[in-house]
Amino acid sequence: MSAVIRPKSEYHRITSERMNRYLKTPTWSLRQKLALACRILADEGHESALAGQITGRGDKPRTYWMLSFGLWFDEAQASNIVLVDDDLNLLEGEGMVNPSNRFHLWIYRHRPDVNAIIHTHPPYCSALSVLGEELAVSHMDTAMLYEDVAFLPEWPGVPIGDEEGEIITKAIGTKRSILLAHHGQLAACSNIEEATIMAIFIERAARMHLMARAIGPIRPIRPEHAREAHDYRLKPKAVGATFHYFARRVLRQGEEALE
Ligand SMILES: [Zn+2]
Numbered sequence: 001m002s003a004v005i006r007p008k009s010e011y012h013r014i015t016s017e018r019m020n021r022y023l024k025t026p027t028w029s030l031r032q033k034l035a036l037a038c039r040i041l042a043d044e045g046h047e048s049a050l051a052g053q054i055t056g057r058g059d060k061p062r063t064y065w066m067l068s069f070g071l072w073f074d075e076a077q078a079s080n081i082v083l084v085d086d087d088l089n090l091l092e093g094e095g096m097v098n099p100s101n102r103f104h105l106w107i108y109r110h111r112p113d114v115n116a117i118i119h120t121h122p123p124y125c126s127a128l129s130v131l132g133e134e135l136a137v138s139h140m141d142t143a144m145l146y147e148d149v150a151f152l153p154e155w156p157g158v159p160i161g162d163e164e165g166e167i168i169t170k171a172i173g174t175k176r177s178i179l180l181a182h183h184g185q186l187a188a189c190s191n192i193e194e195a196t197i198m199a200i201f202i203e204r205a206a207r208m209h210l211m212a213r214a215i216g217p218i219r220p221i222r223p224e225h226a227r228e229a230h231d232y233r234l235k236p237k238a239v240g241a242t243f244h245y246f247a248r249r250v251l252r253q254g255e256e257a258l259e
Pocket residue numbers: 051052119120121183184
């Protein structure tokens with residue numbers, strides 16, 4: 001008996017259909033998802049003292065949710081995510097607004113497609129960022145970054161002013177992520193789930209880059225395969241299921257994030 005052979009597009013169609021049928025994700029509020037994202041990234045080693053911010057666009061125009069300043073990522077709860085306006089004035093919740101979030105506002109103003117931003121200084125992105133090398137995306141697991149990661153080769157200084165916001169916004173262009181020289185990484189995506197996945201995997205890609213480069217040159221992957229894998233990893237259902245996968249580990253430690 002001969003095996004059934006179908007075109008690959010048919011398998012993509014079947015997989016999408018099954019993802020829609022089987023991959024159910026809980027209906028968390030945006031504040032709960034932001035708190036979960038903070039804790040997921042803490043778990044992934046993205047903590048670096050008071051650096052790093054996770055923000056999401058609010059329902060009302062020019063409003064944004066963010067973790068209040070001074071908290072560890074793993075202290076995030078839905079109740080300590082605060083709402084601010086587009087000049088970082090507190091609108092809802094209690095706590096200090098993170099002054100470093102000003103550059104997020106620049107990105108939101110220029111990218112109506114962006115609804116969530118994650119900026120962190122994780123160890124491998126930080127190490128790669130001081131070499132002056134662009135991130136090499138050369139593995140299936142990190143293909144969601146293929147042609148979707150920009151590079152800012154010069155550090156414009158601590159991003160609490162407007163100038164840094166303009167520079168980073170220009171450098172990221174229409175991409176979902178960016179490696180910032182002498183600084184860290186940033187993901188600017190259509191929702192918090194996608195931004196979380198991009199932030200997790202840019203750090204894993206940077207780790208892979210540094211491990212591989214320590215031994216020899218990195219071989220590129222074929223663009224058509226990489227583009228296919230990029231789109232596959234970023235299917236909305238796949239992104240939702242991956243976020244849920246990481247969230248479950250956080251929730252096994254306790255459910256405070258949701259409170
Ligand atoms: Zn930073």
